[in-house]
Amino acid sequence: MREFDYRRAADVPGAVALLGAGPEARYLGGGTNLVDLMKSGVERPALLVDVRELPLDRIEETDGGGLRIGATVTNSDLAAHPEVRRRYPALAQAVLAGASGQLRNMATLGGNLLQRTRCAYFTDVTKPCNKRAPGSGCPAVAGEHRNHAILGASAHCVAVHPSDMGVALAAFDAVVHYETADGPGALPLAEFYLPVGDTPHRETALPPGALITGVTLPPAPVAAASRYRKVRERASYAFAIGSLAAALDVRDGAVHDVRLAFGAVASRPWRARTAERALLGGPATAEAFAAAADAELAAAEPLPGNGYKVTLIRNLVVAVLTELAEECRRNEEATR
Amino acid sequence: MTTTTTGTVPVTGAVGTAHTRVEGRDKVTGAARYAAEVPLAGLAHGWLVVSTIARGRIRALDPAPVRAMPGVLAVLHHGNAQPLESDYVGPMGPADPALQLFQHDRVPYAGWPVALVVAETSEQAREAAEALVVEYDEEPHDVAFAAGRPEAYVPAGNPRSPAEQGKGDLAAGLAASAVVVDEEYTTPEEHHHPMEPHTATAYWENGRLEVIDANQGSAYVAQELARLFALDPSAVRVRSEHVGGGFGSKGARAPQVAAAMAATVLHRPVRVVLTRRQMFSLTGYRSPTIQRVRLGADPDGRLRALDHEGLNQTSTVHEFVERSADVARAMYDAEAHHTVSRVLRLDVPTPTWMRAPGEAPGSFALECALDELAERCGLDPIAVRARNEPEVGPLSGLPYSSRRLLTCFEEGARRFGWADRDPRPGVRREGRWLLGTGTAAASFPTLAGPSTAAVTAEADGGYTVRITAADIGTGARTALALVAADALEVAPDRIRVRIGDSDFGQAMLAGGSAGTRSWAWAVTLAARALREQLALGGTIPPQGITVRSDTAEALAALPPRERHAFGAQFAEVAVDVATGEVRVRRMLGIFAAGRIVNPLTARSQLVGGMIWGLSMALHEEAVRDERWGGHVGADLAGYHVAANADVPLVEADWVDDPDEQDPVGIKGIGEVGIVGAAAAVANAVWHATGVRHRHLPIRPDRVLTAGAGDRG
Amino acid sequence: MPPSTAGAITLTINGEKHTLPVDNRTTLLDALRERLGLTGTKKGCDQGQCGACTVLLDGRRVVSCLQLAVAAEGREVTTIEGVADGDRLHPVQQAFLDLDGFQCGYCTPGQICSAIAAIEEHAAGWPSAVTTDVRPEAGVPPLTAEEIRERMSGNLCRCGAYVSIVQAVARAAGERPAGPVELPGAAAVAQAEGVA
Structure with a gap:
């Protein structure tokens, strides 16, 4: 790890100003990803601007039943918050499915959105990687890619975004708020992550030097009946090989509202809008769920070693939506 | 010294009763100092630089820019390192080329040490090591481990245990068999990954090289260092008080050699700690295996022919053979019996002993094949094993010292509820989970190595045991206190056990499940002699009365036997074929493994072995990228070992099985717990799903791709 | 600056x-x-x-x-x-010692610190990844073996002491009677964990 300057920011404008003043500067949140990457040489900042103690650690209710979550809220506090658990249970579940108790106590919302891929070629500086060293090539395409992307990737990069939290945020139409020297801005999560294309090193649409200040979750009654399911190669403390955030509202046997997002299949949390459109207004049956999953996954371009993810995601969609539909049916019966 | 080895000692009751670890309080309070934690004035930090290519030569290595970095004290490399001896046969056999640090410009595999950077702080050493530019002339490398490669050869082995052994006519036996199983099983490259990284601190004091180390046998490491550095054996002292796990990987390795070289150059203490990533190439590993098992049997399951052929890899510089086929020689007889372990030289690091070397992967193949045989014969898996229980060693013809395998199966079946098992696969469902149970047999050789011990009657009424034992988590310290207490016929709290210091003399290392047996033997001999001497009366002088023992003669006099520990493994699994997830729901192991010295720690060790088997079955796999020859994902997020959530209630228990020819009755329990455990899990996965998984680990993608088949 | x-x-x-x-x-x-x-x-x-x-x-x-x-x-x-109170071990330390919740001891300090916090997190009502219903109305899940395993999964133990670690955490959390814990038979396990 090379030597670096360290500054603790007192307020948001101060943080933005500090970062702008130094070349090769990075914001430091919980550090669970950045410090690791600095140790492996992937990140070599000259200046760290510590934003962890900025007053961005609140979770507030917004008008109409949404939430605003500050950027320095830790994963633990987010998952433990009663309103998160009540209004967006899949978000709490997603956060709890990630990392470990220790890491969740350190990691922050802002950092989670910006965490880098766990692709083993990206984290090994002795190997080529277009994301780390643009133009050097992508060894994963013809190499070890069991846990790489099946959707939205390119020949330049097939890495997946490792976040669990982000999958639930994508399902619930989160909007990311940020601050720059020129003032505040906002990006819907759907536009936050850039397409891979031939620039996999450009990961987000944030302006240079922008500091994420928080996320708003618009009101979503359907989210109250939501679930996150994560499949991984051990039962805990491992990144997903496929995950699903799902919310479903079934009325009289028909899909009234539905949200679906996939994890560990693309360079970003993958909102399955094609599947959602296929389901809306239709029957809440296993066949319909499978057909909707197939419609979304028709765009999948698996590599030789990760075709199982297509089956996995399809099966997850059917299994989780079937469970949620059954709960909707029971709730409908109970309220009649 | 008496060489009486038969009969049991008068029991005062310490051996066989549960005792918490004597160093336990130090370990739960953080007071126990491990090797990298002993404070030393003037300590400098060494950081290894390892090769990024898999084969070739170092073309250029310019230390000057790094030498100028803040805090940097030295850069050792092939251009300036002191020469080391390489032409010797050391305590572990011919000199290991991996210990020849910085002696030449050749790179035989990825992750080979090319330099050591020493600095005042670890941060400075790390940055400087990362900054060191090494240029290579790269040569084509070959790391492709595959069946059918013509370069694979049968290694020489040793006269008492050749790598290839057989009897009878295999082809005829198979041809005459009504039922034949002929399958290939594979296990991947697996790594020990003790939680404590390998580390050593070296310094010179009063003309002696002092090494504070994390190892499994300080006497062995001291002898190796003496040979390497051409020192008188008495001029090297290696201490290793607490060791954070070893599992076969903590012998003489790069850290001891590098630290000693740097301490010699700098005239101050130098500590070298490996990173987790470096451990992948510098501390050994279990070779991947490709095994073909052919079983030919009569319809009643009786074997006519048994063929077990294993292939493993080694480096181009040193031969290590994972003897995966050996397990069949102890387990099952057949008129035609053939076992061979072949080896393929590749541009990879040399593998080494890893918990139950040979038996762990070998039992996976053999015990899965037995399960397949049972299925094809329509027999219960335990019945097939009972039908093939040999009277004497299948190849040696020697009697077993004891073989209570069937007793283990009977007891295990009773406790596991095996009798109620529906043999049909794929028919039990609970929600999204398919359920199944499986079983497998376990065995591991009972070994012992010559050891010396000293037992002192102190003037204050206490006793001190000194032996170069290692406690790598086995509870050796505690076990030896109990053994000494019984031999001296005093309470265990009067015994102080000092271990992990090469100055205490030659003793077996903590390996081969033979540590406690070897050391307890030596301690018993010395303690008994001391008790006899004390019985004569008289006062104890201030320096105490010390009696020494050496077991070499007693071990040499042991009559030839088939000596093994045995066990029966049971597992229940749940499989979601829609997601590929496999969860182990419970495991039970019943072992016949000699006299159990400390039931509390013994249970922990056996259970730990079984959890290794679970981890091997479902998780562990190191992946190489053939293009570069090194690992992909060389960390604990890329190399999964079982986490807490993967592990259900795992129970281990034992049947009475004292070894009649051991003074304490010990056989050894360090390794038998893993043997057969992965097979039991794999057999349970078949029972749950109807699909045989013959390639480890049984990952979600493999289960998902295989689905819920209908073939057996 | x-x-x-x-x-x-x-x-x-x-x-x-x-x-x-x-x-x-x-x-x-x-x-x-x-x-x-x-x-x-x-x-x-x-x-x-x-x-x-x-x-x-x-x-x-x-x-x-x-x-x-x-x-x-x-x-x-x-x-x-x-974490100890002078010479008096913290209940988690004592339980690890009594129940042999370790072998080599190297992961042990981390396990113990983690367990102390995990017990407090549970007491504060934090759900976990295995909590079936995370909604606040569902209340705090009991600290079952499954909950302990998940909450302690951030601490690897290569020796494989997990079984005793779970028992030690359970004892320290007061969810199990204090004193020597016998390993229950398979039937008791199945009953306790709702399997089989």
Whole structure:
């Protein structure tokens, strides 16, 4: 790890100003990803601007039943918050499915959105990687890619975004708020992550030097009946090989509202809008769920070693939506 | 010294009763100092630089820019390192080329040490090591481990245990068999990954090289260092008080050699700690295996022919053979019996002993094949094993010292509820989970190595045991206190056990499940002699009365036997074929493994072995990228070992099985717990799903791709 | 301000204030082990992938290998050396000792610090990844073996002491009767965990 300057920011404008003043500067949140990457040489900042103690650690209710979550809220506090658990249970579940108790106590919302891929070629500086060293090539395409992307990737990069939290945020139409020297801005999560294309090193649409200040979750009654399911190669403390955030509202046997997002299949949390459109207004049956999953996954371009993810995601969609539909049916019966 | 080895000692009751670890309080309070934690004035930090290519030569290595970095004290490399001896046969056999640090410009595999950077702080050493530019002339490398490669050869082995052994006519036996199983099983490259990284601190004091180390046998490491550095054996002292796990990987390795070289150059203490990533190439590993098992049997399951052929890899510089086929020689007889372990030289690091070397992967193949045989014969898996229980060693013809395998199966079946098992696969469902149970047999050789011990009657009424034992988590310290207490016929709290210091003399290392047996033997001999001497009366002088023992003669006099520990493994699994997830729901192991010295720690060790088997079955796999020859994902997020959530209630228990020819009755329990455990899990996965998984680990993608088949 | 790659920090460690110079690169883990001689906190992977370096930071468990020391300025650190009450072991320590919740002992300080915090997190009503219903109305799930396993999964134990670790945490949490814990038979396990 090379030597670096360290500054603790007192307020948001101060943080933005500090970062702008130094070349090769990075914001430091919980550090669970950045410090690791600095140790492996992937990140070599000259200046760290510590934003962890900025007053961005609140979770507030917004008008109409949404939430605003500050950027320095830790994963633990987010998952433990009663309103998160009540209004967006899949978000709490997603956060709890990630990392470990220790890491969740350190990691922050802002950092989670910006965490880098766990692709083993990206984290090994002795190997080529277009994301780390643009133009050097992508060894994963013809190499070890069991846990790489099946959707939205390119020949330049097939890495997946490792976040669990982000999958639930994508399902619930989160909007990311940020601050720059020129003032505040906002990006819907759907536009936050850039397409891979031939620039996999450009990961987000944030302006240079922008500091994420928080996320708003618009009101979503359907989210109250939501679930996150994560499949991984051990039962805990491992990144997903496929995950699903799902919310479903079934009325009289028909899909009234539905949200679906996939994890560990693309360079970003993958909102399955094609599947959602296929389901809306239709029957809440296993066949319909499978057909909707197939419609979304028709765009999948698996590599030789990760075709199982297509089956996995399809099966997850059917299994989780079937469970949620059954709960909707029971709730409908109970309220009649 | 008496060489009486038969009969049991008068029991005062310490051996066989549960005792918490004597160093336990130090370990739960953080007071126990491990090797990298002993404070030393003037300590400098060494950081290894390892090769990024898999084969070739170092073309250029310019230390000057790094030498100028803040805090940097030295850069050792092939251009300036002191020469080391390489032409010797050391305590572990011919000199290991991996210990020849910085002696030449050749790179035989990825992750080979090319330099050591020493600095005042670890941060400075790390940055400087990362900054060191090494240029290579790269040569084509070959790391492709595959069946059918013509370069694979049968290694020489040793006269008492050749790598290839057989009897009878295999082809005829198979041809005459009504039922034949002929399958290939594979296990991947697996790594020990003790939680404590390998580390050593070296310094010179009063003309002696002092090494504070994390190892499994300080006497062995001291002898190796003496040979390497051409020192008188008495001029090297290696201490290793607490060791954070070893599992076969903590012998003489790069850290001891590098630290000693740097301490010699700098005239101050130098500590070298490996990173987790470096451990992948510098501390050994279990070779991947490709095994073909052919079983030919009569319809009643009786074997006519048994063929077990294993292939493993080694480096181009040193031969290590994972003897995966050996397990069949102890387990099952057949008129035609053939076992061979072949080896393929590749541009990879040399593998080494890893918990139950040979038996762990070998039992996976053999015990899965037995399960397949049972299925094809329509027999219960335990019945097939009972039908093939040999009277004497299948190849040696020697009697077993004891073989209570069937007793283990009977007891295990009773406790596991095996009798109620529906043999049909794929028919039990609970929600999204398919359920199944499986079983497998376990065995591991009972070994012992010559050891010396000293037992002192102190003037204050206490006793001190000194032996170069290692406690790598086995509870050796505690076990030896109990053994000494019984031999001296005093309470265990009067015994102080000092271990992990090469100055205490030659003793077996903590390996081969033979540590406690070897050391307890030596301690018993010395303690008994001391008790006899004390019985004569008289006062104890201030320096105490010390009696020494050496077991070499007693071990040499042991009559030839088939000596093994045995066990029966049971597992229940749940499989979601829609997601590929496999969860182990419970495991039970019943072992016949000699006299159990400390039931509390013994249970922990056996259970730990079984959890290794679970981890091997479902998780562990190191992946190489053939293009570069090194690992992909060389960390604990890329190399999964079982986490807490993967592990259900795992129970281990034992049947009475004292070894009649051991003074304490010990056989050894360090390794038998893993043997057969992965097979039991794999057999349970078949029972749950109807699909045989013959390639480890049984990952979600493999289960998902295989689905819920209908073939057996 | 000119760039500065080192500085002095003040930490409260186990109730005692320490001021020490640190390189900005120094992790809290290395500060404890190499600067302060508090070697009870272990370095297993140095990458947040094993949990051996777990300490309590302002009362919450964290991995100290990914915590820069300079960023911990002014905060309270509790290490394994600070969890006992004088000579009286913390109930978690005592349970690990009595039930043999370790073998080599290297992951143990991290396990114990983690367990202390995990018990408190559960008492505070935090759900976990295996909590069936995370909605606040569902209440706090009982600290079953399954809950303990999940909550303790951030601490790898290569010796495989997990079974005793779970029993030790359960005992310390008061969810099981104190005293020697017999390993229950398979039937009892099945009943306790709702399997079979």
